Each structure stands twice: as C-alpha cells, then as structure tokens.
Amino acid sequence: MDSVAVIGASMTQFGQRDAWIRELLAEAGQACLDDAGVSPDAIEHLYVSNMASGEFEGQTGVPNALAHDLSALPAYTARIDQTSSSGGAGIYAAWQSVASGASDMTLLVGGEKMTHRTTAEATDVIASLTHPVEYKHGVTLPSFAGLTARLYLDTYDAPRESLGKVAVKNHKNGVDNPHAQFRKEVDLDTVLDSPIVADPLRLYDFCPITDGSAALMFCPESVAREYTDEYVVVSGIGGATDTHVVHERADPTTMGGVVNSSEIAYEMADLEPDDIDVAELHDMFTILEFLQSEDLGFFEKGEGWKAVEDGVTDRDGDLPINTSGGLKSKGHPLGASGVAQAYEIYAQLMGEAGDRQVDAETGLACNVGGFGNCVTTTIMEARR
Amino acid sequence: MDSVAVIGASMTQFGQRDAWIRELLAEAGQACLDDAGVSPDAIEHLYVSNMASGEFEGQTGVPNALAHDLSALPAYTARIDQTSSSGGAGIYAAWQSVASGASDMTLLVGGEKMTHRTTAEATDVIASLTHPVEYKHGVTLPSFAGLTARLYLDTYDAPRESLGKVAVKNHKNGVDNPHAQFRKEVDLDTVLDSPIVADPLRLYDFCPITDGSAALMFCPESVAREYTDEYVVVSGIGGATDTHVVHERADPTTMGGVVNSSEIAYEMADLEPDDIDVAELHDMFTILEFLQSEDLGFFEKGEGWKAVEDGVTDRDGDLPINTSGGLKSKGHPLGASGVAQAYEIYAQLMGEAGDRQVDAETGLACNVGGFGNCVTTTIMEARR
Numbered sequence: 001m002d003s004v005a006v007i008g009a010s011m012t013q014f015g016q017r018d019a020w021i022r023e024l025l026a027e028a029g030q031a032c033l034d035d036a037g038v039s040p041d042a043i044e045h046l047y048v049s050n051m052a053s054g055e056f057e058g059q060t061g062v063p064n065a066l067a068h069d070l071s072a073l074p075a076y077t078a079r080i081d082q083t084s085s086s087g088g089a090g091i092y093a094a095w096q097s098v099a100s101g102a103s104d105m106t107l108l109v110g111g112e113k114m115t116h117r118t119t120a121e122a123t124d125v126i127a128s129l130t131h132p133v134e135y136k137h138g139v140t141l142p143s144f145a146g147l148t149a150r151l152y153l154d155t156y157d158a159p160r161e162s163l164g165k166v167a168v169k170n171h172k173n174g175v176d177n178p179h180a181q182f183r184k185e186v187d188l189d190t191v192l193d194s195p196i197v198a199d200p201l202r203l204y205d206f207c208p209i210t211d212g213s214a215a216l217m218f219c220p221e222s223v224a225r226e227y228t229d230e231y232v233v234v235s236g237i238g239g240a241t242d243t244h245v246v247h248e249r250a251d252p253t254t255m256g257g258v259v260n261s262s263e264i265a266y267e268m269a270d271l272e273p274d275d276i277d278v279a280e281l282h283d284m285f286t287i288l289e290f291l292q293s294e295d296l297g298f299f300e301k302g303e304g305w306k307a308v309e310d311g312v313t314d315r316d317g318d319l320p321i322n323t324s325g326g327l328k329s330k331g332h333p334l335g336a337s338g339v340a341q342a343y344e345i346y347a348q349l350m351g352e353a354g355d356r357q358v359d360a361e362t363g364l365a366c367n368v369g370g371f372g373n374c375v376t377t378t379i380m381e382a383r384r
Numbered sequence: 385m386d387s388v389a390v391i392g393a394s395m396t397q398f399g400q401r402d403a404w405i406r407e408l409l410a411e412a413g414q415a416c417l418d419d420a421g422v423s424p425d426a427i428e429h430l431y432v433s434n435m436a437s438g439e440f441e442g443q444t445g446v447p448n449a450l451a452h453d454l455s456a457l458p459a460y461t462a463r464i465d466q467t468s469s470s471g472g473a474g475i476y477a478a479w480q481s482v483a484s485g486a487s488d489m490t491l492l493v494g495g496e497k498m499t500h501r502t503t504a505e506a507t508d509v510i511a512s513l514t515h516p517v518e519y520k521h522g523v524t525l526p527s528f529a530g531l532t533a534r535l536y537l538d539t540y541d542a543p544r545e546s547l548g549k550v551a552v553k554n555h556k557n558g559v560d561n562p563h564a565q566f567r568k569e570v571d572l573d574t575v576l577d578s579p580i581v582a583d584p585l586r587l588y589d590f591c592p593i594t595d596g597s598a599a600l601m602f603c604p605e606s607v608a609r610e611y612t613d614e615y616v617v618v619s620g621i622g623g624a625t626d627t628h629v630v631h632e633r634a635d636p637t638t639m640g641g642v643v644n645s646s647e648i649a650y651e652m653a654d655l656e657p658d659d660i661d662v663a664e665l666h667d668m669f670t671i672l673e674f675l676q677s678e679d680l681g682f683f684e685k686g687e688g689w690k691a692v693e694d695g696v697t698d699r700d701g702d703l704p705i706n707t708s709g710g711l712k713s714k715g716h717p718l719g720a721s722g723v724a725q726a727y728e729i730y731a732q733l734m735g736e737a738g739d740r741q742v743d744a745e746t747g748l749a750c751n752v753g754g755f756g757n758c759v760t761t762t763i764m765e766a767r768r
Contacts, residue, residue, distance in 0.1 A: 054436055054509070054512060055439060055444075058512050059512055061467050061757060064753070065628050067625045067628070068515075068629065072625075074626065076625065077466065077623075078473040079464070081444075081462065081463040082462045083448075093462070093480075095486075096484040096486055097480055099485065100479070100484035102621075125438070128444045132443065237486075239461075241452075241459060241460065242457065243457065244451070257458065261460070370448060374462075
C-alpha cells in the first residue's frame with residue numbers, strides 16, 4: 001500500500017492571542033497550504049481537531065467555517081474530539097482518510113481558544129471529561145497528577161527534584177522555539193519554590209492555558225512526490241483507551257493507553273523503541289513525561305526520572321524529548337497540541353527546526369487525552 | 385479491496401428520555417453488540433457521533449465513558465462532530481477505519497440528549513453552528529427554512545399543500561416505527577392549520593427536539609462472513625461542504641453538499657439514482673425533503689414536490705422515502721440521526737423492518753449538517 005505522507009506543516013504563535021478560534025484555525029490552515037504548496041481546491045478532506053469551541057466560545061460548526069475561510073469548498077469536513085488528545089485523534093482521522101482511499105489530499109488543523117476564560121472556567125470545561133462520580137467529588141486532572149506523582153516518587157525512590165528537572169529542560173528547549181508561549185529558562189529552585197498546586201506538584205510542574213493552532217497536510221506518498229522530493233511518512237500509528245475511572249487502574253504509574261497505542265504503532269512501523277531518534281511527549285504535568293518515556297519502552301519502568309537526571313533526554317542527549325519545549329513551555333491549546341507535537345517532529349525530520357535542530361531520521365509523538373483515558377501514538381520517518 | 389460491511393444495528397426509543405447521554409449511548413451500543421453477536425473485546429475502534437454533550441449536559445469525554453461502559457477497553461475511541469450530520473460523519477469515520485486497515489471491528493454509536501433543555505436553549509446551541517454574522521442577526525435554521533420554502537414554492541410553482549404532504553406521509557410511516565417519537569398520523573388540515581414558525585412553514589413542517597441513540601457495527605466483508613451469511617455493505621460513501629454563509633449560494637434551492645457528496649457516493653458504488661430502492665432523507669424541515677430528492681438525482685429540479693403529491697415516495701410507491709418516519713416523526717437527536725437513517729436502511733435491506741418493510745436491495749441515506757453546510761451520502765447494498 002502507498003504510505004501516507006506529510007508534505008507540509010505549520011503552527012501559529014502559541015500564547016494569549018487576540019483572535020477567535022475561527023481566526024486561529026484559518027491562520028494555521030493557510031500557513032500549511034503555503035508550506036505544502038498546495039492549492040485549496042486540491043483539498044478533499046478537511047479535519048479540525050478541537051475539544052470545546054462550543055463551551056469556550058459559543059461557536060460550533062468550525063470545520064465548515066474553516067472550509068469557507070480557506071476557499072476549500074466542497075471539501076468534506078468534520079471535527080474530531082478526543083479531549084486533550086484531539087490533535088492525535090485528528091492525525092489518525094487524516095491518516096485513515098488517505099489510507100482508505102477516500103482522500104488524496106487531507107488538511108488537518110487543530111486549535112483551541114481558551115485564555116479569554118478564567119483558569120477556573122477552563123479547568124472546569126476540561127474536568128467535564130472525567131467520570132461524573134470523580135467530577136462530583138471535585139477530582140480534577142491536576143489533582144490526579146499530584147496523587148500520581150507522589151505514588152511514583154515513593155514507588156521508584158525518585159527525588160522530587162527529578163520532576164523539576166523536566167520543567168527546567170523543557171523551558172530551556174522552549175527558548176529556541178519562536179512559537180512557544182514561554183521563551184524563558186527557569187532554574188530548579190524557581191520550580192521547587194513555586195506555589196503548590198497539588199502536592200507534591202507546584203506551579204512549574206503544570207502546562208499553561210493557551211490559545212493556538214497547528215496544521216499538517218497529508219496525501220499518499222505517490223502524490224507527495226508530485227509536490228516535493230523531501231517529505232515525511234507516517235510509518236506507524238495507533239490509538240488506545242484506558243479506564244475512564246482512574247482509580248480502577250491496577251497501577252496508576254503505568255499508562256495503559258500509551259503501552260497499547262505504541263505497541264500498535266511500533267508493529268505497523270516495524271520499529272523498536274530504540275529506533276526512535278526524537279520524541280514529543282504529552283508533558284501536561286511533569287510527571288507524565290516520566291510515565292510516557294517508560295510506557296513507550298524508551299526506559300525501564302521506574303527509570304524515566306534517571307534519564308532526565310542523566311541528561312539522556314536533553315537536546316544533546318541520546319534521545320531528545322520535547323525539543324519544542326513541550327506542552328510545559330510551548331503551551332497547551334487542547335485541540336492543537338497533538339498536531340503541534342507532529343509539527344515539531346516534522347520540522348526535526350525535515351531539518352527545519354532551526355536552533356532546536358537535532359540529528360533525527362525517525363520521530364515519535366505521544367498525545368494523551370484526559371488522564372491517559374485515550375492515547376494516540378504516531379511514528380514518522382524522513383524520506384529524501 | 386475488501387468491502388466494508390455492516391453486520392449489526394440498533395436504535396433506542398427516540399423521544400423524551402429519562403436518561404443521560406452516557407446511558408443512551410450505552411443502551412444503543414450494547415444492543416448493537418447483541419444484534420451483531422460481537423464480543424466487546426473484539427472492538428478495535430469505537431466512534432461516537434455527537435454534536436454537543438458539553439453544551440447540553442456539561443459532559444465531555446463520552447467516547448471514553450462508552451468504551452468503559454461497554455467493557456471495550458483498550459479500543460481506540462474518538463468523537464465525531466459535524467453538527468446535525470454528525471451521524472453521517474461517524475459513518476464515514478467508521479468506514480475509513482475499516483477500509484484503511486486500521487480496524488477490523490468498529491462500533492459507531494450516535495446520540496444526543498436534548499429535551500432537558502428548553503426549546504429556546506436547544507435552538508441556541510444549534511444556531512451556534514451558523515456564521516457569526518448570521519447568528520448575530522438572529523438568523524436560525526428554522527428561519528432559513530422558511531425563506532427557502534418560500535423561494536422554492538415561488539420558483540417551481542409548487543402549492544403550499546405539497547410541503548404539508550411530506551409531514552403527512554412521514555407521520556404515517558412513523559406509526560409503524562416502534563422507536564419513533566411520534567407514532568400518530570396527522571391530516572393535511574392539521575399541518576396547514578398549525579402555528580406559524582417561519583412563514584410559510586408551520587409547526588408540523590419541523591422535526592422535534594429529541595433524545596436518543598443509534599449504533600452500527602462495521603467490519604471488512606471477509607470478517608463479516610465469519611459472523612453471518614446475511615449482511616449489508618457500504619458500497620458508496622461521500623461527503624461535501626457548501627458555503628458557511630447561506631446567502632452566498634447561487635441558488636438556495638439547490639443543496640451543493642447533497643449534489644457533490646452523492647456524486648462521490650454514486651461513482652464509488654457504480655450506481656445511478658435510478659438504482660436506489662429506498663432512501664432516508666434529512667427532513668429536519670419538510671422543504672429539505674424536496675431539495676434532497678432532487679439534488680440526489682431522484683427527480684428533476686423543481687419536481688420533487690410532484691413526486692410527493694403523486695405518491696411516488698409513499699411506502700408503496702416507486703421510491704419510498706423516509707419509511708422510518710424521517711426526522712419529522714421519528715425525532716432528531718442530532719448526533720444519532722445520521723446513524724438512525726442507516727439503521728433504517730439496514731433494517732429494510734435485511735428484511736427486518738416489520739410493518740414498514742418495503743422491497744429493497746439498495747438503499748441510500750443523506751444526512752445534512754447545518755443548513756446544508758456539510759452533507760454525507762451513504763449507499764448500502766444487501767449481501768446474502
């Protein structure tokens with residue numbers, strides 16, 4: 001079968017944006033058309049990754065608005081929502097549209113507009129994804145993160161400082177990402193002395209509330225070659241759920257959705273964890289980078305923290321993780337985040353990552369919905 | 385390529401239901417598992433068609449809840465939203481998941497819970513799909529329907545009574561549908577004397593606000609044969625958009641999304657409009673049944689109303705339309721409606737439609753989002 005190629009990518013400035021969801025999506029969508037050199041009338045399918053434009057902004061039907069704004073009519077459109085992994089789910093939808101033969105040119109645009117709402121309002125929208133019983137008892141995703149971090153530190157004898165070093169590393173990477181929300185280094189003391197949010201996690205263990213959008217252009221590899229000699233292929237992709245009720249998980253320090261989705265992706269790509277050169281993980285909370293780096297098979301269970309301590313995941317380490325700055329410093333506009341992860345991998349594989357550039361032929365993006373309730377893992381490889 | 389088969393289908397009672405969205409989805413999902421004879425652990429992908437559980441109920445993440453409630457972990461899940469054509473978009477997503485090889489068993493469940501909100505609140509959520517400029521000026525979908533109906537009657541010299549006869553026909557069909565919201569006949573005088581909503585359309589020209597859910601089970605035809613000797617295949621499917629701003633359409637009595645999506649579906653199925661034996665059209669407003677019956681190529685432009693007058697689309701006519709009772713009498717729980725249309729076609733092709741049964745080997749479902757902003761057309765054929 002013809003592989004599914006990515007021939008263009010874009011992302012907007014992430015942060016506090018004076019633009020509504022429609023404008024953000026159109027900005028990334030147009031930039032992706034330009035980057036790919038594709039005319040809007042070539043688009044056959046157009047997917048929008050977005051969790052909650054209706055709740056955040058009272059605006060629904062955004063895929064139709066985007067088709068209109070990009071002059072992409074009569075392209076088929078739909079919105080893909082998988083909470084904070086909507087972007088990864090959008091990648092899967094776009095991949096399927098091409099792999100099934102339904103579309104020879106699919107544009108995926110992910111986006112979210114959040115900062116016009118208070119943090120409490122935004123957190124409440126996000127918390128609506130939890131099980132109603134958990135929600136009723138006031139359990140939010142940050143509180144799950146605190147409980148999980150404590151369990152991880154206790155179980156694997158990891159120092160509190162190791163979590164802080166994730167934030168330090170990712171902020172350092174974000175300095176070189178022109179699209180990142182926070183382009184400033186933080187030192188370990190600043191992280192460890194920041195206000196407690198969910199003990200033992202503090203403010204700098206959490207990603208911010210963000211506005212932003214990102215886009216990718218997919219087509220069959222045979223079509224890609226009509227546009228360019230250098231592109232990326234999606235060589236493996238998989239998705240999986242874990243329990244909707246977090247306390248039903250046998251071991252809350254293992255993310256079943258990461259394990260299962262990556263197994264599917266590795267098998268499809270015929271690759272092993274060792275073959276991955278660069279990865280973007282879903283560091284919505286610092287603790288999640290440890291869990292995913294282990295559950296993806298990069299490190300043994302309980303040893304992810306050591307890799308960070310030893311600099312293995314630094315930009316000049318053996319396996320750079322979150323060269324973009326991660327959700328932590330780049331920001332986390334829900335529906336955009338998974339697409340922006342793939343944007344970073346695409347940029348790294350294409351040699352377009354500027355000051356963040358690492359040496360990589362194969363990259364992986366892991367996008368997590370809820371507290372691991374659903375996960376999409378995507379493996380991409382450079383083709384020249 | 386292996387065709388995509390449908391090996392099971394279900395729908396819940398439509399109407400005012402004392403159940404939340406999670407419960408409605410689980411009810412239809414479990415019934416579909418039972419109908420198909422498929423074990424929940426065989427499900428690889430699980431899609432939920434739903435427009436607005438967040439806005440209606442403050443509940444998001446419903447695909448993860450459903451995977452949990454059906455014991456379908458670790459099946460991959462996502463929510464597909466294309467406003468009132470979310471069901472058709474879900475069918476397209478499920479079809480793609482199988483046709484791409486990503487899943488060998490995909491369950492699609494569509495649903496919406498609406499009646500706990502006032503009609504004004506529900507209408508406002510639906511109106512949020514319109515262009516912001518239209519929304520700001522108070523244009524709702526019913527008002528578009530009124531304007532379009534007046535234009536159609538004037539342009540094609542059709543009598544007002546012909547619109548009323550759509551309601552009379554579909555209510556008559558709904559009497560024999562045990563799942564329909566309204567199982568009562570209405571006479572033409574009742575329709576024509578009902579309160580004006582958007583002149584010339586009156587209360588009985590509109591579908592109701594509804595709670596309900598419906599489900600379909602998809603797999604490759606080779607897998608279908610392991611479960612059953614009699615099933616249905618999706619032989620053609622296509623989707624297309626029209627302008628987001630309705631007044632930009634060259635001819636508002638033509639639904640471009642219907643024309644374009646059906647062209648794709650007919651070509652894929654290698655069929656002509658004349659080959660269709662039974663059809664479910666999106667009669668959210670009576671006028672829409674005329675437009676779709678013409679834009680799908682069943683009748684010449686401006687002649688759809690004559691087909692209704694002449695009884696061609698009656699259950700014993702040459703081309704029965706909306707044997708289920710249509711959205712008009714069956715009800716319109718947004719995310720469920722497109723799935724329930726395909727349920728009806730499935731039941732007709734399988735000979736399981738009871739008192740509504742017609743003689744049919746090939747059926748078509750046309751699901752419309754917004755005021756034709758996006759449309760999905762699905763063609764299904766019986767295999768025995």
